[in-house]
Amino acid sequence: MTVRLFPEFDSVSQLNSGRLLPSRFVYALILCLLGVNFSQLPIAQAGEVELEHGTIIxxxxVPILGLTENLAARLETSDAEVTLPPRKLVSYPIILVDDGMVRYFVPRRTTVRMNNDQDLSRYETFKLPQKVTGRNQMLKTVGSYIDVTDFDKFGRRTVTLNTSKGNLPLLQGVTEITPHHLKLTGLKQQWELGLRTTSIKEEVLDAMLNNAIDHLNPNERxxxxxxxxxxxxxxxxxxxFDKIEADFPEYKDKIATYVAELRTLHSQQLLNELNQRRKAGQHRLAQNAIMKFPTNNVSQSILRQIRDVQDDYHKQQEQIDKARIRLGELEAEIKDAATRNLLQAYRREVMTQLNFETINRLGAFLNLESDDSLSAREKLALAYSGWIVGAANVVTDLNTALNLWTARAQVLEYLRTENEQLSDQMLGTLSKLEGISAxxxxxxxPLLPPILDAPVRNIADSFPVHVTDPNAEVPVSYSVLLPIEYDPHHTYPMIVALRPSTLDANSVLNWWGKFKNGPGQSQRRGYIVIAPExxxxxxxxxxxxxxxxxxVIESIRDARKRFNVDSDRVFLSGHGTGADAAFDIGMSHPGLFAGVMPIAGKTSAFNLHYWQNAKDLPFYIVGGELDRDTLEHNSLVINRMMRNGYDIIYAEYKGRGYESYYEEIHNLFNWMELHQRLKYPKELDEKILRPIDNRYYWVRTEGFPPQIMRPIAYTGTQRLRARPVSLKVSIKLGNVIYVSSGGKINTxxxxxxxxxFDKRLEVRIDGQRKFNDFLRPDMESMLDDFKNRGDRQKLFDARLDFF
Structure with missing residues (x-):
């Protein structure tokens, strides 16, 4: 028996009599009543759509007017809707791609290619006969799954739903099996839905397929x-194929072509997995995969790529071994005892941390360690400066290189202490070190060790973290799940997962990255996952x-100080209640995230204003057709975003309700791989309704009008009566910054x-010139901002405050 993940989701399923018209049929009917000529309507064609960021669906x-029939039928235009002239259809701003199981909605303006020539007939498809009775009832909404049995060999199973009248067992049957999905129908109720083929146990799928064919027919096999x-x-x-060849040896030649294709595809899959391991910093697993890689009947192209990866590992290991030997040999040539003692201490650190992730820091040294024109001191300077500032920023003066180590120690103490007097002393020391500047x-x-201690124990398991910021306004904690072979010298993307109210943090951590019998997707793909409370x-x-x-904000900042997080690739997600929060928090703080992934969630009243803040924030939304009124509820906000060409995908599973949608997880990870945070936009136009929503990218405004100084919690579809404050910022030619702000204080x-920085900068706030001078990099401002946010990928050289 299989139990649906997140079974505790609390929703209500209802059975209603009568027949619900499919939404696209209703849409067409409305257009007909409006007098639209159907010869002008777009025709659904099998194909593929490629989006600007690279996703292919x-x-x-089917080009459509709006996400729902209500939006599509409106005749009057607003900033969220479209004009439908009488008897004429002029634009379809949204593209619907229906793969048989999921409807994917995307903005037309984000598509770069649409191919309508996809040949779906080439896929093997199997029909399963099912006896259907009692079709006078239909499911209007689908809530939590209390229990789900496995399919029998006839493709039937029982799903027990939680309804307002108690537990309700419903019988489902598979009517069609394709390589992509299974089509299911209710055998006693109207309930059409689909499941991904790969979500079915292999033994269960095999039993259904074997029952659907004639085993004596080799072509069906x-x-x-x-x-x-x-x-x-x-x-x-x-x-x-092995069984077919054993049972029908005369078909050996016929299936040889298929077997060759299979070997090529399988070896390519293994190669892709190997490269994914390397990218995730899982070098031990990658090397094991190389050793076990099949070599018989594998294409020369793939074998050549495997050899290249293997050779690269051998070269890196040789570099590591050479560095260990040469640093000791060169150190022995230094006559000054004090300098040699320092070098011995620094070499111990390098030797301890030298691996495939850090060897590139010594790249300049290894390229020149045999150059006779350089002295031992100069070569050591290349090595030890490269370790601190990277191979691209090395120096050849050993004293300056040693100063870098002293400076790093001072910087770390500055970042870790809360004593202002000590902080001032450390800044003074830094300013006096020769060769050290902002x-x-x-x-x-970027190469500093963690600012805060990381309580890493068993990496395979999640563990709690309590934020230790002495300035914290309220206690904050989160749970974290690290990837396989976590290495503090490797930079990792991070998922911020918000739990549903009915479950604990481990539920979403496990959804993203942990199975009972081993690692899940985040651990395998090299993502850190945190679940803020x-x-x-x-x-x-x-x-x-x-x-x-x-x-959420404090958890992200704390995690960036404890773990090596790629702040350009932090993604916000949530299930149920957590998805509701993800909509709001993502649009309120777009500069924090590379993308937002709400699953089975609803937008809020704030989103009716804040959707414009997300113009540079990608969204991947997942929901079910029978999950309450989710699409209808979300449509006004999402329709606006799609019409304006935002980077957004809305995946609606047909016939499905309030679920966790684990089937979409591979698509979510593939989508994340294609996205990075927008770091430094030069044009900002943001809305503010709460004091905490006051920093956008590189601008913060404070001192708001009274209406947002006393925020009220709004829920459901209730509209906000308050008028948002606008923050508009632009950087124009001539090195001029224009700021229009509703706050009295701007930073x-x-x-x-x-x-x-080489030209005079002018800053004008609300029409008044507030600054007209040259900027100078300021070490204190840089370190204070980094100490506050822990963002290694977004550093600022100067700060300007205007009161």
Missing amino acids: RGAI IAVARFYIQAGLYLPAGEA AVVKQMI YLQKDQENYEDNVTAHYA LWLNPELVD
């Missing part, structure tokens, strides 16, 4: 084997409260990526 393509290839199930495919400290920060005790619904925002963090 395959299925039947071959069709099943080809089906497995098309589904990406290469091991079952190989087993199926620019050098900026080079140093953002809800207050016994809180059931997300209420747009400041405490939740604070908990700008600046760096050369934003403005030219």
Whole structure:
């Protein structure tokens, strides 16, 4: 028996009599009543859509007017809707791609290619006969799954739902099996839905397929084997071909082509897995995979790529071994005892931490260690400066290189202490060190060890972390799950996962990265996952409260100080209540995230104003057609974003309800791989309704009008009566910054990526010139901002405050 993940989701399932018209049929009917000529309507065609960021979605393509029939039918235009002139259809701003199981909605403006020539007939498909009765009842909404049995060989199973009238067992039957999905129908109720083929146990799938064919017919057996290839199930495919050859030896030549294709695809899959391991910093697993990689009947191209990876590891290991030997030999040539003692201490650190992740720091040294024109001191300077500031920023003066180590120690103490007097002393020491400047400290920060201790025990398990910020306004804690072979010298993307109110933090950590029998996707793919405790005790619904925002922001900042997080690739997600929070927190703080992934969630009243803040924040939204009124509820906000060409995907599972949608996890990770945070936008136009939503990218504003100084929690579809404060900032030619702000205090963090430090900078706030001078890099401002946010990828050289 299989139990659905997140079974505790609390929702209500209802059975209603009568027949619900499919939404696309209703849409067409409305257009007909409006007098639209159907010859002008777009026709669904099988194909694929490629989006600007690289995602490709395959299925039947239908350009549409709006996410729902209500939006599509409106005749009057607002900033969220479209104009539908009488008897004429002029634009379809949204593309619907229906793959048979999921409807994917994407903005037309984000598509770079649409191919309508996809041949779906080439996929092996198996029909299963089912006896359907009692079709006068239908499911309107689907809530929590109390129990789900496995499919029998006839493709039938029982799903027990939680309804307002108690537990309700419902019988389902598989009517069609494709390499991509299974089509299911209710055998006693109207309930059409789909499941991904790869979500079914292999033995259960095999039983259904074997029951659907004639085992004495070799062509039908071959069709099943080809089906497995098309589904990406290469091991079952190989087993199926072996059995066919044993039972029908005369078909050996016929299946040889299929077997060759299978070997190529399987070896490519293994190669992709190997490269993923390397990218995730899992070098031990990658090397083990090389040793076990099959070499018989594998294409020369793939074998050559394997040899290249193997050779690269051998070269890196040789570099590591050479560095260990040469640093000791060169150190012995130093006559000055004090200098040699320092070098011995520094060499111990390097030797302890030298591995495949850190060897590149010694790249300049290893390239020149045999150069006779350089002295031993100069070569050692290359090595020990490279270790602190990277191989691209090395120096050849040994005293300067040693100063870098002293400076790093001072910087770490500055970042770790809360004593202002000690902080001033450390800044004074830094300013007096020869060769140390704000620019050098900026080079140093990305390679610093963790600012805070990381309580790493058994990496395979999650563990709690309590934020230790002495300035914290309320206690904050989060749970963290680290990837396999976590190495503090490797930079990792991070997922911020917000739990549903009915479950604990481990539920979402396990969803992203942990199975009972081993690592899940985040651990395998090299992602850190944290689950902030953002809800207050016994809180059931997300209420747009400041405490939740604070908990999430502080958890992110704390995690960036304890672990090596790639701040350009932090993704926010949530299930249920957590998805509601993800909508709000993501749009309120877009500069924190590379993307937001709400799953089975609803937008809030704040999102009706804040959706414009997300113009540079990608969204991947997952929901179910029968999950309450989710699409209808979300449509106004999402429709606006799609019409304006935002980077957004809305995946709606047909016939599915309030679920965790683990089937979408591979698509989510593939989508994350294609996204990075927008770091330094030069044009900002943001809305502010709460004091905590006051920093956007490199600008912060404070001192707000009274209406947002006393925030009220809004829930459901209730609209906000308050008018948001607008923050508009732009950097124009001539090195001029224009700020229009509703706050009395404005702070700008600046760096050369934003403005030219070699030219005079002018800052005008609400029409008044507030600054007209040259900027100078300021070490204290840089370190204080990094100490506060822990963001290694976004550093600022100067700070300007305007009161």
